[in-house]
Amino acid sequence: MQRIAYLKLVTVLVITVSLGVVISVALLRVFAGTAAQGIDRGEQPHHHGGPASTGTAQDTKHG
Amino acid sequence: METRSTDANLALTDTHGRQGDTLWAALTRLALYIVVVMTPLVLLAVLRPPTDHGLLYELGKGFALLGFSIMAIQFVLAARLQWVEQPFGLDLVLRFHKGMGVYATFLLCLHPFLLAVGGDEGWSLLIARDVHWYIWIARVGLLLLLIHSCISVLRRSLRLAFERWRLVHNILAPMVLVLGFLHSWNASDDDLKLAVLRLLWVGLLGVAVLVYVYHRVVRPLWQRRHLYRVRNMRQETHNVWTLDLAPPAGEKPYQYLPGQFQFITLYRGRGLPVEEHHFTISSSPTAEGVVSSTIKQSGDFTASIGQTRPGDLALVHAPFGRFSSVLHPEERQVVFLAGGIGITPLMSMLRHMRDTRADRRVLLLYANRTENDIVFRDELCELEKGEYPRLTVVHILSRAGDAWGGETGHMDREKIERLCGGNLANQAFYVCCPPRMTEEVVRALRDLRVAAARIHFEHFSL
Numbered sequence: 001m002q003r004i005a006y007l008k009l010v011t012v013l014v015i016t017v018s019l020g021v022v023i024s025v026a027l028l029r030v031f032a033g034t035a036a037q038g039i040d041r042g043e044q045p046h047h048h049g050g051p052a053s054t055g056t057a058q059d060t061k062h063g
Numbered sequence: 064m065e066t067r068s069t070d071a072n073l074a075l076t077d078t079h080g081r082q083g084d085t086l087w088a089a090l091t092r093l094a095l096y097i098v099v100v101m102t103p104l105v106l107l108a109v110l111r112p113p114t115d116h117g118l119l120y121e122l123g124k125g126f127a128l129l130g131f132s133i134m135a136i137q138f139v140l141a142a143r144l145q146w147v148e149q150p151f152g153l154d155l156v157l158r159f160h161k162g163m164g165v166y167a168t169f170l171l172c173l174h175p176f177l178l179a180v181g182g183d184e185g186w187s188l189l190i191a192r193d194v195h196w197y198i199w200i201a202r203v204g205l206l207l208l209l210i211h212s213c214i215s216v217l218r219r220s221l222r223l224a225f226e227r228w229r230l231v232h233n234i235l236a237p238m239v240l241v242l243g244f245l246h247s248w249n250a251s252d253d254d255l256k257l258a259v260l261r262l263l264w265v266g267l268l269g270v271a272v273l274v275y276v277y278h279r280v281v282r283p284l285w286q287r288r289h290l291y292r293v294r295n296m297r298q299e300t301h302n303v304w305t306l307d308l309a310p311p312a313g314e315k316p317y318q319y320l321p322g323q324f325q326f327i328t329l330y331r332g333r334g335l336p337v338e339e340h341h342f343t344i345s346s347s348p349t350a351e352g353v354v355s356s357t358i359k360q361s362g363d364f365t366a367s368i369g370q371t372r373p374g375d376l377a378l379v380h381a382p383f384g385r386f387s388s389v390l391h392p393e394e395r396q397v398v399f400l401a402g403g404i405g406i407t408p409l410m411s412m413l414r415h416m417r418d419t420r421a422d423r424r425v426l427l428l429y430a431n432r433t434e435n436d437i438v439f440r441d442e443l444c445e446l447e448k449g450e451y452p453r454l455t456v457v458h459i460l461s462r463a464g465d466a467w468g469g470e471t472g473h474m475d476r477e478k479i480e481r482l483c484g485g486n487l488a489n490q491a492f493y494v495c496c497p498p499r500m501t502e503e504v505v506r507a508l509r510d511l512r513v514a515a516a517r518i519h520f521e522h523f524s525l
Binding site for chain 1: 093096097100101104105107108111114116117118121122124125126129151152155158159162163166385515516518
């Protein structure tokens with residue numbers, strides 16, 4: 001019976017940790033991007049396409 | 064029947080690990096799992112490729128990376144690899160596999176919605192016809208994944224036969240993974256442009272493909288060259304049979320613990336079904352040269368078990384499971400609670416105790432409908448009378464005849480408390496009954512304040 005309890009614990013642990021990592025990485029990347037734009041490193045904005053995009057077909061890709 | 068030495072069996076037990084070793088093995092495998100599925104995200108955090116996307120878009124990408132990693136490792140969890148299964152038991156590994164499958168489906172379904180809400184493409188990503196081919200394959204892959212997950216979760220409600228479900232599962236799962244790989248490989252605008260991530264992506268796909276091919280092709284081919292043979296068939300009751308399986312000439316049977324189970328595919332010809340099913344091993348590992356399973360005629364496949372003949376061939380994949388008293392040598396007083404054909408793993412343990420002259424006091428509460436349904440009745444009587452005198456057997460019949468002088472009714476809380484002598488705290492309980500009865504017995508034990516660590520049972524329905 002203890003095995004079932006461990007299974008539930010492990011499942012919750014994996015889900016919690018993974019969601020935490022996904023959110024942390026997303027926040028890190030967004031804030032890093034904002035910071036980079038804030039100090040204006042002179043880089044071109046990174047287009048990812050859409051109807052208004054003037055980029056190439058490559059630009060329309062998403063993650 | 065010849066028997067192996069006690070020393071050999073102690074060594075056998077050691078190969079399956081002591082408690083401390085098992086805990087360590089379980090933790091290392093769990094840690095490895097977390098590391099593998101998190102690696103893409105961790106690499107992103109460390110390498111930080113430039114992005115000008117918003118939070119929702121980044122979350123959407125992260126969900127896809129995580130979902131794909133989990134999907135790839137699903138193939139490892141489902142491949143019945145001993146290294147993965149041994150510390151946990153196959154029932155838990157497959158339950159975890161199912162849970163993670165649902166979780167990955169959830170993540171991958173959220174992925175396009177988050178990109179649509181957080182990106183420039185908007186909802187056209189989901190509904191526009193004029194999109195890249197890799198968006199189309201993502202849509203197809205997602206649809207297949209949803210169908211796949213729904214069928215898997217609702218299989219019993221849909222009354223879908225296990226064999227049909229498994230066929231669908233074995234086709235759809237690799238398709239979804241390959242479609243997901245093609246989509247992510249071509250659609251990613253920045254993350255998967257990193258060489259290290261590309262390498263990891265190919266690695267994840269490669270591992271999944273290799274394990275799948277090993278599980279579905281290589282290992283079965285090897286096992287077909289080492290087929291077991293039905294040495295003997297015994298009818299135990301009106302609807303229960305024991306198959307004695309002997310390894311190929313010149314080979315020894317695989318080593319197992321009492322209480323474990325095996326997958327068997329019988330090749331009997333005569334128009335009889337060829338399907339793989341898992342059956343508990345009822346023999347003791349001390350039995351030389353033979354492995355036995357005792358099978359009740361209860362389903363569409365097992366209805367034909369009585370037509371098996373000596374000389375028929377069997378593909379055997381084993382052993383699996385952690386429902387074994389030898390893994391808990393510290394338990395000196397044990398209670399076996401069996402219902403119907405659930406006696407089989409407990410019989411294996413009792414035979415092993417007899418052959419190794421174990422120093423354990425055992426109370427067996429064995430529930431059946433009628434006297435005619437009692438499996439191993441004579442052998443249990445012989446064990447109790449002399450071969451293993453530390454055993455006490457109490458039969459409980461729910462539909463007893465007038466001549467029956469023993470316990471009647473169901474195996475409920477009152478009976479367990481009374482027959483166990485009230486001192487439940489010092490006893491360990493091994494429960495093997497039909498699923499509903501197992502739930503009721505476990506609930507009764509918990510009501511009687513038996514610690515969870517002292518209640519052992521296994522989800523036999525994989």
